[in-house]
Amino acid sequence: MRVLLLGATGNVGSRLLPSLIAHGHEVIVFVRNTSKLPTEATSCATAIVSGSATDSDRIKETILSNHCDAIINAAGVAPMLGQKGELPAIFKAVSRAAVEARRERGGPALRCWFLSGFGIMESPKKPHMLIDYVPIFTIHRQNLAYIRSVPSEELAWSLFCANQMDPRSPTVNYSPKPGVEADNLVAGVESPPAWSKTLQWVPLVGTYLNVLMQMQHYFTPLEDCVDFIASDLAAGLDSEYVGHRVGVKSKSKAA
DSSP states (O other), rough: OOOEEEEETSHHHHHHHHHHTTOEEEEEESSSSSGGSHHHHHHSSSSEEEEOOTOHHHHHHHHHHHOSEEEEEEOOOOSSSSOOOSHHHHHHHHHHHHHHHHHOSSSSSSSEEEEGGGGGGSSSSOBBBBTTTTSSTTTTHHHEEEEEESTTTTTEEEEEEOEEEEEESSSSSSSSOOOHHHHHHEEEEESOOOOTTTTTSTTTTTHHHHHHHHHGGGEEHHHHHHHHHHHHHGGGGGGGTEEEEEEEEEEHHHH
């Protein structure tokens, strides 16, 4: 696929680029400041476009001129507390650009992965989300509400809702690799996979204790997470994750 990648200079986006290349995708890199891209990134990208992730028109123009089939948004940072910051503006700009590009050129919806937050996954006690018990990075709730308002035929979205992602290596590996890190993860839609009911039986506060105890078991290697997204793009619009929140857990912790 021809993939538009936003946020390629960030911690996640910089690792997404080589993983996408390893899976045979052509990557159009969209960044605010092209001078921040390392030489390895510029040499393996199909095209590099300078622009703001909040500029919907510029993003749409890039989609159309480069014939993109998919988008991955790794741009923007969620504040730990509160609703301030430009992440919602980025979220809306990317979504609108994708929808308008589809309408202008016709054809199917674009496949789109958004980096989101673990807290918006469903908690053991429905209809609550994990964020209701651990109210941090609450801005993701706002983005979830927005994306749900976009018709599925207009945008084939998925929200990648990993918990803390720690890189195995401080440096980005641009060498060719088989791309098997996704095999280290088990995924779940809407609810976190392999969730344990530990302490949930405790009267009154059981659900709180359960959530606090279990969340620490969902830290995952960053390289595994980006490979999961890159490998899923091969399924295109037939992906089982279209229209869903997606959480992951290392298989070693799920056993």
